[in-house]
Ligand SMILES: Cc1cc2nc3c(=O)[nH]c(=O)nc-3n(C[C@H](O)[C@H](O)[C@H](O)COP(=O)(O)OP(=O)(O)OC[C@H]3O[C@@H](n4cnc5c(N)ncnc54)[C@H](O)[C@@H]3O)c2cc1C
C-alpha cells in the first residue's frame with residue numbers, strides 16, 4: 001500500500017513528487033510514457049509569466065504570482081536554466097494604448113511589480129529588431145524564461161533521490177475508490193494507495209470523472225511553434241507578446257532559456273487528446289503573426305516545428321485540491337498556461353494538503369538540491385581543459401552542433417531516472433537539439449545507449465518503446 | 479603551446495589535399511586535425527562507385543578514393559591527429575582543440591586551412607507538418623546506419639529531395655532489401671547529377687516525382703505514411719492533388735549546410751548564398767592567413783573538384799607564409815543574371831599563375847543558354863550550353879593575360895544569357 005500515488009510525470013506530477021519527497025511517505029509516480037516530460041510539459045513556450053494576464057482573484061493568478069516569485073531561488077537550487085529577461089506586450093495602434101494601461105492595472109492588482117508602459121522609442125531602444133509599426137508596449141521586468149525539460153527532470157530526480165518511486169510505461173486504466181484507499185489499475189498490474197493525485201494534463205478530466213460526481217471537462221487547445229537556430233538566438237532579448245487584436249490572440253517571439261529563438265503558439269480547440277501534429281496552416285499563421293512584431297523572420301534558420309496541447313478546463317481556471325466528494329483524491333486539472341510557472345508552487349501546495357491529511361512528518365535525511373549534468377560547451381577553454389583532465393570522456397564530442405561530450409551523455413543515462421531513449425538524452429544534454437537535429441549524432445547516441453544500457457541497438461527508441469529507429473539488419477528481407 | 483606553420487582543420491578529401499598541396503610547395507610543418515577516428519571525411523560512408531573519374535580516370539568507391547590521399551599523406555610523413563576536435567580559432571591564429579588523451583591542445587599557426595565539410599539540413603528547415611515520430615532520417619544518417627553499422631532504418635521508404643545523397647540512398651536501400659516507393663522533389667528538376675538519376679532510379683524503376691512535395695507526416699510513434707502533393711509554380715501544394723503513400727521511413731535529402739561554426743566565431747565574412755566564407759582567388763578568407771576549401775566553402779558535387787580546390791588552398795597558404803600573396807589588386811567578381819554565386823568572389827591577377835577557375839551555380843534551369851563572362855563591358859567568354867541546372871556546378875576559366883592586358887579593369891561579371 002502506497003501513501004500517495006501520483007499519476008502523470010509532467011512538470012506538475014514532478015513538482016508534487018519533489019515536494020512530497022521531504023516527508024516520511026511511500027510515494028509512487030505512474031507514467032504511461034518511458035520518461036518524464038513527454039506530455040505538454042515538453043511542448044510549450046517556456047515562459048515564466050510575470051502575472052498581469054490572469055484575471056484577479058483566480059487560482060491561476062494566485063499560483064502564477066507565487067511561482068514567479070519562487071523561480072530564481074528555485075532554479076538556482078535545483079540547477080535549472082532560468083533567466084529573468086523581462087517581457088513586452090506590443091500595441092500596434094494608438095487605440096490600443098488604453099488596453100496596455102488596463103493590463104498594467106490588472107497586473108498591479110495581481111501584485112506584479114515594476115510594470116511600465118513604454119513609448120515606441122523606448123521599446124525600440126531596448127529591442128532594435130522589433131517592427132517599426134509598433135506604437136507602445138507594456139514592460140514587465142519580472143517575466144522570465146525557463147528550460148521546461150530541466151524544470152521537470154530536476155524535480156523528478158530530486159524526488160527519486162529522496163525515495164519516490166517511478167513506474168514508466170504504465171498506463172493507468174482505472175481508479176476505484178474503496179472505503180479508505182484506492183485501487184489503481186494499469187496495463188499490467190493493480191496498485192493500492194491511500195491517496196491519489198491526478199496530474200494527467202489533458203487527460204485529467206477523465207480521471208476526475210472516474211471517481212467524482214463533480215464533472216470536469218477539458219478541451220485540448222493546440223499551440224504550434226517554430227524553433228530557430230541559436231545563430232539567431234539573440235534576435236530579441238525579451239519575450240515579445242502582442243495585444244490580442246481583431247485577428248485573434250497574438251503569438252510571442254522569445255529567446256528560450258537555451259538561447260534558441262522561438263515563435264508561436266497558435267490556439268485552436270481540437271478533439272483528439274493525442275494529436276500533437278503540426279499543420280501547414282498553423283506554421284504559416286505563427287510566422288505571419290510574428291512578422292507583425294519583428295522586422296523580419298529569419299526563416300532560413302528554422303530548425304524544427306512542434307506543438308503542444310493546453311488542458312483548457314470549461315471553467316477557464318485551474319482546479320487544484322482535494323475533491324469534495326472523494327476524500328483522498330486530489331486534482332491538478334486544467335493546468336494550462338501559466339502552469340509551468342505555477343508548477344513548483346502547485347507542488348508545494350498539494351503536498352502540504354496531503355501531508356496534513358496523512359499526518360506525515362518531515363524527513364531529516366531529505367536532500368534539497370541536486371548536481372546537474374556538467375555542461376562542457378559554455379566553459380572557458382581552460383575550464384574545458386581541467387574537465388577533460390578529470391575525466392577524459394569530456395574530450396570526446398558526440399553532438400557537434402551543441403558540443404555535447406560522451407561524459408555528459410553517459411551521465412544523462414546513468415543518473416537517477418536516467419535517459420533511456422534518443423529524445424531522453426536530447427532533453428537532458430541537448431545532443432541532437434541543434435541545427436542538424438541529430439542527423440550527425442543520432443547514430444552515435446543510439447550506439448552509446450545500446451552499450452550503456454546493454455540493449456540491442458534495434459531496441460533503442462526515439463522515445464516510447466514503440467518508436468524504434470532500426471528495423472533490422474541489412475539484407476534481412478532479401 | 480605548439481608551433482606549426484599550417485594547421486588544417488578537417489581530414490576529409492579537402493584537408494588531405496590541402497596538406498599535400500602545402501607539402502609539395504615546400505612547407506613541411508603541417509598538422510591535420512580530424513575529430514573522427516579515421517581520415518577521409520564523408521567519403522568513408524560513400525561505398526558506391528563514381529569517385530575520381532576526373533582525377534584518376536577510374537571509377538573508385540569513396541573509401542578507395544580517399545585511401546589514395548591518405549596513403550600519400552602518410553608516405554609524406556604529414557602529421558595528423560585523430561579524434562581531435564577543434565573548438566576555437568583566434569584571429570591571431572591560435573587553434574584550440576581537444577581530445578581524450580591530450581586534453582586541450584593549443585597550436586600557434588602561421589596559416590590555417592578550413593576544411594570542415596558540411597552537414598545535412600534537417601526536416602525543420604522544410605517545415606513539413608505532421609507528427610514527429612521515429613522513422614524520419616536524413617539520407618546521410620541512413621547511409622551511415624546501412625553502410626557502416628549494418629542496420630536497416632526502414633522497410634518501405636519515401637525519399638524527399640533528389641540531391642545526390644538521396645538518389646544514392648534510393649539505390650542502396652533497394653539493394654539492401656527495402657522497398658523504395660518514390661523520390662519526391664519539389665523543384666521541376668532534380669538537384670542531383672544526371673548519371674545518378676539513371677543509375678540509381680531508372681535502373682531500379684523507382685519513380686522520381688518532380689514538382690511534388692511531402693505535405694504531411696503520419697504516425698505518432700513510428701512513421702506510418704506521408705501525404706504527397708503536386709506543387710504549383712510558387713511551390714505551394716495544389717489542393718486536390720494530395721495522395722497518401724504508406725511507408726515506415728522518410729529519408730530527407732534536402733541539402734547540405736557548410737559547417738562554419740568555427741569560421742563565424744573567428745569572424746570570417748560569410749557569403750549568405752553558399753553559407754561558406756567569402757574567398758579570394760587564393761581561397762583566402764576575409765581574415766589574412768585563414769584559407770578555406772571543399773564543402774565548407776561551398777557544396778561540391780564532385781570530389782575531384784574538392785581535391786583540386788584544396789590543393790590550391792594548401793599551395794597558397796605556403797605562399798602567404800612566404801609573404802608572396804599580394805592583397806592590393808582585388809577585382810570583384812559579380813554574379814549576373816542566372817548566377818547564384820561564384821567562388822572566388824574576388825580576383826587578384828598578381829596571385830594567379832596562368833589562369834584561374836571560377837566555379838559557380840546557376841539559379842535556375844537553362845536550356846540552350848550561354849555562359850558569358852564580361853570584363854567590365856567587354857564580353858570575353860560566350861559559350862553555349864545545352865543545359866545548365868543548379869544541381870551541377872559549372873566553371874569558367876579566366877586567363878591571367880586578359881587581366882594584364884586590361885590594367886584598368888574594375889569588375890568581372892559571370893552571367894547567363896539567352897543569346
Ligand atoms: C502551447 C502551450 C504553451 C504554453 N506556454 C506556457 C508558458 O509559456 N508558461 C507557462 O507557465 N505555462 C505554459 N503552458 C502550460 C504548461 O505547459 C502546462 O501547464 C504544464 O506543462 C502542464 O503540466 P502537466 O504536468 O499538468 O501536464 P503534462 O506535461 O501533459 O503531464 C501529464 C502527464 O500525465 C501522463 N498521463 C496521462 N494519462 C495517463 C495515464 N492514463 N496513465 C499514466 N500516465 C498518464 C502523461 O503521459 C503526461 O506525462 C503552455 C502550454 C501550451 C500547450
Ligand SMILES: Cc1cc2nc3c(=O)[nH]c(=O)nc-3n(C[C@H](O)[C@H](O)[C@H](O)COP(=O)(O)OP(=O)(O)OC[C@H]3O[C@@H](n4cnc5c(N)ncnc54)[C@H](O)[C@@H]3O)c2cc1C
Nearest residue numbers: 488490491492512513519520528564594595772773780781
Ligand atoms: C552521400 C554523398 C555522396 C557523394 N557522392 C559523390 C560521388 O558519387 N562522386 C563524387 O565525386 N563526389 C561525391 N560526393 C561529394 C564529395 O564526397 C564531397 O564533396 C567531399 O567529401 C567533400 O570533402 P570535404 O573534405 O570538403 O568534406 P568532408 O568529407 O565532410 O570532410 C570534412 C572533415 O572535417 C572534419 N571536421 C569538421 N569540423 C571539424 C573540427 N571542428 N575539428 C576537427 N575536424 C573537423 C570532419 O570530421 C570531416 O572528416 C558525395 C558526398 C556525399 C555526402
